[in-house]
Amino acid sequence: MIIYANPTFYVFLSTLAAFVLLILTVFSVPMVSTSYFLHSSQANGVSFGMWGWCLDEGDVCSPLQLGYTWEPEIAIPITKAFVFYPIAAVFTFLTMISMLPVLWVRTERSDKVFQVFAWISFAFSSLAFLFTIGMWGVAKSKFEKRGFSATYGNLTWMSLAATLLLLVVAISPYFIALPPKQPSRRRHTRRNDTEARPRRKTLA
Numbered sequence: 001m002i003i004y005a006n007p008t009f010y011v012f013l014s015t016l017a018a019f020v021l022l023i024l025t026v027f028s029v030p031m032v033s034t035s036y037f038l039h040s041s042q043a044n045g046v047s048f049g050m051w052g053w054c055l056d057e058g059d060v061c062s063p064l065q066l067g068y069t070w071e072p073e074i075a076i077p078i079t080k081a082f083v084f085y086p087i088a089a090v091f092t093f094l095t096m097i098s099m100l101p102v103l104w105v106r107t108e109r110s111d112k113v114f115q116v117f118a119w120i121s122f123a124f125s126s127l128a129f130l131f132t133i134g135m136w137g138v139a140k141s142k143f144e145k146r147g148f149s150a151t152y153g154n155l156t157w158m159s160l161a162a163t164l165l166l167l168v169v170a171i172s173p174y175f176i177a178l179p180p181k182q183p184s185r186r187r188h189t190r191r192n193d194t195e196a197r198p199r200r201k202t203l204a
Contacts, residue, residue, distance in 0.1 A: 008106065011172045012099050014165045015092060015118075021162035022089040022125065025155050030054045030061035036153035038136045040143045046070075047153065048136075050082045073142040078135050084128035085159075091121040092166065111173050122166040129159045 028035040029049025036047035036054075045056030052062035053070060062068055067080035095117040101110040136152065143150035 006103060007176050008099065008102050008172075011169055011176070012096065012103060014172075015096050015099060015169050018121075018125070018162040018165040018169065019089060019092040019096060021158045021165070022085060022092055025085050025158055025162070026050060026089060028155055030064060035155055037132060037155045038139060038150060039153055040073075040148050040150040042073075042143060042146075042148040048074075048139075049155070050079075050085060070139075073139045073146075074135070078131070081131035081135070082128065084124050084131065088121055088124035088128055088162075088166075091117055091124060092162075095121050095169065115170065115173055118166065118170040118172075122163070122170045125159070125163045125166050129163045132156060132159055 024035060028037070028051065029047050030052045031049070033047070033054055036049045038048045040046050040048075043055055047054050047056070048070065051064045051066065052068050054061040066083060067077035069075060069077055069079075095114065098110070098114045098117045101107075102114050133156075136156065140150040140152070
């Protein structure tokens, strides 16, 4: 069967796209200066990522760590909740691995394994996105109240896209039916052999 004609192939591509987006989210400021959740005009420009912050001028960045603060806008290390992103990325990778049997020989068992990993991936990605919106929404409001501008970065929308893709992946088995079971070839052969045998005549 041509793989492009298999609808589960496009589910695999969606999972791969979500995995790439989550990986890009993990490798953010201060590791990659162009990937951030929020940018503010405070301090002549500052970007916030998963592992810290970087100033637009002077190449000054915070130490690489999980959980950081920028007071008073980010007063507590709620940024530790970003740990859900790498966890979601790991489970999304496992979802792709579990899809390999689904692509070739799809069964009820392979579907169940795939669904478990898919829903776990969606759950962690959703948690990460909810923390992202909640935390950066509050920080954005605080920046603006103090007279600074603040805008969401590309990682916010990447996180949303990854979450929506994983939702589609998780519910896909409910819309793509299992292929019909093919009759056993061995049983079919035995039946033909039985029919081909001549019947013995009974003695009167």
